Amino acid sequence: MKANSMLQKFKDKQKLAGAFFNSGTVVSAEVLGQLGFDFIVIDAEHGQYDFATVEAFIRAAECRDLLPIVRTVDCSRNYILKMLDLGAMGLFIPFIKTAEEVRQVIRFAKYPPLGERGLGHAHKVGYGLDPIVNTGRPEDYLEWANDNTLIIPQCETAEAVANIEEILSVAGVAGIFIGPYDLSISLGIPCQFDNPRFQEAVLKVKDACNRAGKMVLTMGMTPEDAKVKFAMGFDGVLATDTSFLIRAAKSYITEIRKLS
Numbered sequence: 001m002k003a004n005s006m007l008q009k010f011k012d013k014q015k016l017a018g019a020f021f022n023s024g025t026v027v028s029a030e031v032l033g034q035l036g037f038d039f040i041v042i043d044a045e046h047g048q049y050d051f052a053t054v055e056a057f058i059r060a061a062e063c064r065d066l067l068p069i070v071r072t073v074d075c076s077r078n079y080i081l082k083m084l085d086l087g088a089m090g091l092f093i094p095f096i097k098t099a100e101e102v103r104q105v106i107r108f109a110k111y112p113p114l115g116e117r118g119l120g121h122a123h124k125v126g127y128g129l130d131p132i133v134n135t136g137r138p139e140d141y142l143e144w145a146n147d148n149t150l151i152i153p154q155c156e157t158a159e160a161v162a163n164i165e166e167i168l169s170v171a172g173v174a175g176i177f178i179g180p181y182d183l184s185i186s187l188g189i190p191c192q193f194d195n196p197r198f199q200e201a202v203l204k205v206k207d208a209c210n211r212a213g214k215m216v217l218t219m220g221m222t223p224e225d226a227k228v229k230f231a232m233g234f235d236g237v238l239a240t241d242t243s244f245l246i247r248a249a250k251s252y253i254t255e256i257r258k259l260s
Helices: 005-011 026-035 051-062 077-086 099-109 123-128 138-148 158-162 164-168 180-186 196-212 223-232 241-258
Strands: 016-021 039-043 067-071 090-093 150-155 175-178 215-219 236-240
Touching: 005 016, 005 067, 016 026, 016 215, 016 241, 026 051, 039 051, 051 067, 051 077, 051 123, 067 150, 077 090, 077 099, 077 123, 090 099, 099 150, 099 164, 150 158, 150 164, 158 164, 158 180, 158 196, 164 175, 164 196, 175 196, 180 196, 196 215, 223 236, 236 241
Parallel strands: 016 039, 016 236, 039 067, 067 090, 090 150, 150 175, 175 215, 215 236
Antiparallel strands: none
């Protein structure tokens, strides 16, 4: 099995570009891979995707060397286990507030000695036929999975900001995604991204990740916005795939109407 490409690029100090995947078609997933995106985050939290649909998106991403990550519905053992068995190479965990919540996620998402994940011969391991699990040394796969499965809590509450150092200290945490919209709402300043309180919270989380050697990601809806975030010390940015469609379609129809 290949190493997690997103983790490897982070270690090589390459900037990461991803997209929240909301459009809900395998074609969109393939196209994003062909265009050179590093990863997609299949948005099961806000999207209405069942397990079979998520698996189809993961397969589409895999065939174009696009790293598939899932934003989970919740922190339940069943959901975390299913997403990883289906082939997710990482999980965004929404609405985290405490380190104890993260420890529970790690217990469900990582094999011993880090956690208590159950082993199932599903898509991710070629239904038991992949060489790494078919050589008589299952511990090789367990070690690979623990090293290459990214657990990325979302910092989108005031409580998570207050607890960020303890959250980052949990073994198995790969990094943090700062969700600006919900974080601003939690701070009582909805969408006031220039508010000093919001900026102070973002910098606190970003600096804590940098000190801990963990990746830190946030939204970068335009190239100009991404440039600012990278200059601040963020390792990766995401936009939404629907925003790409909206901008391109809006530009197209606006120019067409001028010809009428």
